[in-house]
Amino acid sequence: MNNNNRLVAKDSHWVGYVDDRKVPFHRLTLEKGTTYNSYFLDTEKPTVIDTVDISFGRNFVQTLSEYIEPEKIQYIVINHVEPDHSGGLPALANKAKDAVIVTTELGARELKEMYKLHNKEFLIIKDGDTLDIGGKTLKFFETPYLHTEETMITYAVEDKVLYPCDIFSTHIATEELFNDLAPEDITEDFKVYYSLIMHPHRPYVQDMIEKLRNIEIDTIAPSHGYILRDNPQKYIDMYDEMSKPNKDKKALVLYSTMTGNTKKIANHIAEELKEAGIETNTMKIKDDVDMDAVREAIKESDAIFFGSSTRYADMVGGMEKVLKMLKYMKLEGKVGVAFGSYGWSGEAVEVINDYLADTDISLVSSSYIIKTTGMSDLQFPIRVKFNPDENGIERLKISARVIKDILVG
Numbered sequence: 001m002n003n004n005n006r007l008v009a010k011d012s013h014w015v016g017y018v019d020d021r022k023v024p025f026h027r028l029t030l031e032k033g034t035t036y037n038s039y040f041l042d043t044e045k046p047t048v049i050d051t052v053d054i055s056f057g058r059n060f061v062q063t064l065s066e067y068i069e070p071e072k073i074q075y076i077v078i079n080h081v082e083p084d085h086s087g088g089l090p091a092l093a094n095k096a097k098d099a100v101i102v103t104t105e106l107g108a109r110e111l112k113e114m115y116k117l118h119n120k121e122f123l124i125i126k127d128g129d130t131l132d133i134g135g136k137t138l139k140f141f142e143t144p145y146l147h148t149e150e151t152m153i154t155y156a157v158e159d160k161v162l163y164p165c166d167i168f169s170t171h172i173a174t175e176e177l178f179n180d181l182a183p184e185d186i187t188e189d190f191k192v193y194y195s196l197i198m199h200p201h202r203p204y205v206q207d208m209i210e211k212l213r214n215i216e217i218d219t220i221a222p223s224h225g226y227i228l229r230d231n232p233q234k235y236i237d238m239y240d241e242m243s244k245p246n247k248d249k250k251a252l253v254l255y256s257t258m259t260g261n262t263k264k265i266a267n268h269i270a271e272e273l274k275e276a277g278i279e280t281n282t283m284k285i286k287d288d289v290d291m292d293a294v295r296e297a298i299k300e301s302d303a304i305f306f307g308s309s310t311r312y313a314d315m316v317g318g319m320e321k322v323l324k325m326l327k328y329m330k331l332e333g334k335v336g337v338a339f340g341s342y343g344w345s346g347e348a349v350e351v352i353n354d355y356l357a358d359t360d361i362s363l364v365s366s367s368y369i370i371k372t373t374g375m376s377d378l379q380f381p382i383r384v385k386f387n388p389d390e391n392g393i394e395r396l397k398i399s400a401r402v403i404k405d406i407l408v409g
């Protein structure tokens with residue numbers, strides 16, 4: 001590749017790696033391969049933004065050496081820790097011994113653990129921070145969950161170039177780096193990437209777009225696929241459109257309780273859903289509950305929470321009657337969650353979960369949440385020992401918001 005064809009802006013060069021294998025990624029095979037885009041900013045304080053996949057660290061340092069002796073690099077910006085972008089860091093840091101690693105607080109913690117970089121200097125970034133690299137100014141924005149929690153993006157102020165790492169990427173192996181040179185329309189590939197990687201985190205996409213409204217962008221230089229220098233706004237608008245919430249969804253929280261603890265959980269969940277703009281009803285399920293009313297409420301709802309505390313290893317109130325009725329209902333397309341307060345074993349929550357698993361409702365489990373969002377610290381079904389403490393309430397709210405995110409897609 002001719003070096004001039006790698007120029008993203010004045011003194012800013014693509015130094016990535018084109019991976020034209022059928023790459024295994026997130027349980028998929030990337031049929032068109034991909035690229036790992038890294039950028040070298042040839043300023044007074046030479047700076048690298050992101051690296052390449054862990055398999056290509058040596059190739060990366062070699063490419064970079066066409067522009068500078070890697071020893072002279074002063075800053076290495078790591079927007080996102082996943083090894084397809086930070087994987088070249090060990091090879092680079094090994095040469096650029098004095099380089100400062102620029103990343104978020106969580107990013108620094110994860111990089112230190114993953115690559116044993118304990119003797120390296122880190123510059124910790126907070127949202128809106130700037131860094132003068134001598135001839136260019138970098139501005140940083142925290143963009144949590146785009147794609148993982150620690151992520152940030154970098155904006156080169158004078159060049160008007162956005163380096164958003166995974167955001168605005170496409171999985172296509174291409175030697176022609178720029179979208180105006182693409183041999184075919186990339187819109188479909190761009191949408192597929194969005195729906196796989198970004199859509200599960202769409203509320204955060206909206207937050208990110210809000211941050212971009214205040215900056216002028218001439219070029220978007222992401223970390224996979226084409227650099228978007230032709231009509232970058234088109235791609236921002238597509239993200240905006242695809243991530244807009246659908247507020248017409250309804251939730252229902254059903255609970256049975258002896259002393260009110262499960263009611264409190266139900267109320268925390270319902271409040272959070274309402275705050276997030278989801279119309280939510282709660283119903284206490286007593287022994288003599290009006291089953292027709294419950295059936296109608298379930299029919300009208302898109303997400304249904306089923307809660308009971310545990311009494312002698314079983315559910316309380318009329319919850320079992322409701323669960324038995326589900327067998328005769330069409331629940332396809334609806335989301336189901338089991339929850340409940342308990343003292344020591346909490347069998348009721350598990351029994352509710354078993355009933356739900358036996359229907360065609362989409363049952364939310366920890367496994368499902370990890371696989372769709374990468375959030376590994378939430379527990380589904382939701383189990384609360386007696387009453388939730390402050391931390392427990394916060395976790396309930398996050399759990400409710402995750403269900404809201406599933407609903408508004």
Ligand SMILES: Cc1cc2nc3c(=O)[nH]c(=O)nc-3n(C[C@H](O)[C@H](O)[C@H](O)COP(=O)(O)O)c2cc1C
Pocket residue numbers: 256257258259260261262263308309310311312313314341342343344345346347385386387
């Ligand atoms: C009679 C009785 C039996 C209970 N049996 C169990 C049990 O088998 N397993 C358990 O984990 N908790 C058990 N508990 C604890 C309750 O599940 C716990 O207090 C819970 O917070 C009550 O929630 P609630 O107010 O929503 O009913 C029992 C409590 C009582 C009063």
